Amino acid sequence: MSDFFSSNLLKNDLVAAPLAGYSHMPYRRILREFFDGIIYSEMISVEGLSRRNKETMEYLDRKDYESPLVFQLFGGKPESYIEAVKVAENEAQVDAFDVNMGCPVKKVIKAGGGCALLNDLDRIKAIVQNIRKSTTKPFSIKIRIGLEQKKLVYDEILKIAENEGVDALIVHARTKSDMFSGTVRLDILEEMAANAKIPIIGNGGVLDYDSYKKMKETGVAGVMIGRAMMKAPWVFEVIKNKQNNVYSYLSPAEIAGVLNRLWEHMLEHTKGRNMKETHYMHVLKKFAVWFCKGQDGAAEFRTNIYKTNGIDEVLGLIRQFYGC
Ligand SMILES: Cc1cc2nc3c(=O)[nH]c(=O)nc-3n(C[C@H](O)[C@H](O)[C@H](O)COP(=O)(O)O)c2cc1C
Numbered sequence: 001m002s003d004f005f006s007s008n009l010l011k012n013d014l015v016a017a018p019l020a021g022y023s024h025m026p027y028r029r030i031l032r033e034f035f036d037g038i039i040y041s042e043m044i045s046v047e048g049l050s051r052r053n054k055e056t057m058e059y060l061d062r063k064d065y066e067s068p069l070v071f072q073l074f075g076g077k078p079e080s081y082i083e084a085v086k087v088a089e090n091e092a093q094v095d096a097f098d099v100n101m102g103c104p105v106k107k108v109i110k111a112g113g114g115c116a117l118l119n120d121l122d123r124i125k126a127i128v129q130n131i132r133k134s135t136t137k138p139f140s141i142k143i144r145i146g147l148e149q150k151k152l153v154y155d156e157i158l159k160i161a162e163n164e165g166v167d168a169l170i171v172h173a174r175t176k177s178d179m180f181s182g183t184v185r186l187d188i189l190e191e192m193a194a195n196a197k198i199p200i201i202g203n204g205g206v207l208d209y210d211s212y213k214k215m216k217e218t219g220v221a222g223v224m225i226g227r228a229m230m231k232a233p234w235v236f237e238v239i240k241n242k243q244n245n246v247y248s249y250l251s252p253a254e255i256a257g258v259l260n261r262l263w264e265h266m267l268e269h270t271k272g273r274n275m276k277e278t279h280y281m282h283v284l285k286k287f288a289v290w291f292c293k294g295q296d297g298a299a300e301f302r303t304n305i306y307k308t309n310g311i312d313e314v315l316g317l318i319r320q321f322y323g324c
Contacts, residue, residue, distance in 0.1 A: 002138035004096050005038070005168035005199045008068045009222040012037030014212070014236050015170075015201055017226035018072040018100065018142070026265035026280070027287075028066055030258060031229065035236035038068045038222075043100045046075035047111070050083035058273060060092035067095050070140065074100040076112015078126035085134045096167075097139040099127060101157075104144075104176050115176040118147050118157075125160050132165040140201070142170040145188055148177040154188060162197050170201040170224055180227075186218050193219035208235070208244040231290040233258065247294030255291050256322035262287060263315065281311050288318055297321065 009015075016023070016031055018040035028039055041059065048056025062069055071094060073084060081099075088094055101124065103114030117124050124141075131139055141161060146152035154171060161169050171192060173185040184204035193200045199221035206212050207228045215223050228235045232246045243249065250258070266280035285305050292298040301321045308314045 001165065001198075002096075002136075002167050004068065004138035005140060005201075006221065008038050009199060009201075012236075012240075013216065013222045014239060015203075015222050015224040016040060016229055016236070017203065017224045018043055018098070019226060019230055020103075020105075021283070022230050024269070025061055025063070025066075026262055026269050027233070028069070029063065029265045030233050030262050031236070032066060033258075033261075034234045037236070038070060039066065040070045040072050040098060040224075043072045043074040043103065043108070044088075045111070046073050046077070046080040046084035049073070049087045050080050052087060055274070057087075057091060060088055061269075062093060064093065070096045070098045072098040072100055072142070074103065074108055074111070074113040076116060076123070078123060078130050081127055081130045082134045085131055085137075089135060089137070094137055096137055097131065097135070098170070099131070099139070099141045102142050102144040102172050102176075104179060115144060115147065118144060118153055118176065121153065121156050121160065124157060125164060128160065128164045128166050138167040140168040140170055141166055142172065142203075144172045144174055144176055144178075145185055146175050148175045151175075152188075154192060158192060158196055166198065168199040168201060168221075169196065170203055172203040172224075174204050184215075186215060189215065189220050190218040193221070208246055209239050209242050210244055212239045230287075231293065252295060252322040256318055259284065259288055259291065259318050259322075260315070263311070277311065281314060284311075285314060288314070292321065295321075 014037050016039040020042045023042045044059040045056050100114050101117045108114035109116045143157050145154040173189050174182045189202045201222035201224050202215045202220040203224035206215055206223055206225050212223050234249055235246050238246050238249050263284055270277055289302050292301050305317055
C-alpha cells in the first residue's frame with residue numbers, strides 16, 4: 001500500500017476538497033500560495049477520459065508544482081475506470097486518483113456515479129477492484145455516510161476499501177438527504193477513525209480553527225475543507241496558525257492581489273482552449289464577492305460588480321473597492 005496519503009497528511013493534515021467549477025487549475029494555483037497539502041481536482045468523467053474526449057482531457061492539465069494533487073474521477077460503469085485510469089496515466093502526470101461516491105447532483109447520479117453508488121455496494125467493489133488492477137498509483141474514494149440516516153453504509157464501504165486496496169477514505173459525514181446542511185456526524189467519524197486500517201479524512205462544515213479542531217479530535221488522519229476554501233483560499237493558513245479570523249486575515253490590498261493573480265492564471269488557462277474569457281470573468285466575479293465578506297461597503301460592491309460589463313470594468317471595480 002502506498003503511503004502517499006499518510007505521509008502527506010503527516011506534513012499537513014488539511015485537504016482541499018474537489019469543487020466542480022472551482023477546483024480548476026487557475027484556482028488551484030492560488031490555493032498553492034497558502035497551502036502545501038493535498039489538493040483534489042474537479043471531478044473528471046471516466047466516460048470522457050476513456051473516449052479521450054478533448055474537453056475531458058483538458059481537466060488533466062496541471063503544473064508540476066501542484067503536487068500533491070489528486071485527480072477525482074466520476075462515473076457509474078466499473079469497466080470504464082480501467083481505460084480511464086490508463087488514459088490519464090499515459091497523458092498526464094498523475095500523483096493519485098479518487099472516485100466521487102458522494103455527489104448528489106442529478107447529472108452525476110444519472111450517469112450512475114456519485115451518491116447513486118451508495119445504493120449499490122457491489123458496484124463500488126467492482127470499481128475499486130478495476131482501479132486497483134489497472135494502476136499502482138495511490139487512490140482514495142470519497143463517500144457520504146449513506147443515502148439517509150436510516151440507511152447508513154459507511155461501515156460496509158470501509159470494509160470494501162480496506163479489503164480491495166484503497167489507500168484512503170474520505171467521509172463527508174452527512175447523508176445524501178442532508179445535502180450540504182445537515183448535521184455533520186462527528187460520532188461516526190470517531191467510530192471510523194478508531195476502527196479503520198486506512199487513513200480516514202473527515203469532511204463537512206469545517207470553516208475555521210475551532211471547527212477543524214473539533215473534527216480532528218475525532219481521531220481522523222485528515223480534515224477536508226470544501227466551501228470555506230471557495231470563500232477564502234487562505235483558510236488553510238488561518239487554520240494552521242490556529243486562528244478563526246478568516247475574513248480579516250488578509251488586508252484589502254492582499255485580497256486584490258489574489259484576485260489579480262487569479263485573473264492572470266485564468267487568462268493563461270483559456271489560451272489554446274475552446275474557452276471564452278467571459279466564462280472565467282463570471283467565476284472571478286463570484287470570488288470577488290465571496291472574498292469581500294466582512295469588509296466595509298461589501299454589500300454595495302456586490303451589487304455593483306454584477307452590473308459590470310467586461311473584464312476591464314470588473315478589475316477597475318476591484319481596484320477601487322480594495323483601494324489599490
Ligand atoms: C460548488 C460545489 C462543488 C462540488 N463539487 C464536488 C466534486 O466535484 N466532487 C466531490 O466529491 N464533491 C464535490 N462537492 C462536495 C465538497 O467536496 C464537500 O464534500 C462538501 O461541500 C462538504 O464540505 P464543506 O462542508 O466543507 O463544504 C462540491 C460542493 C460544492 C459546494
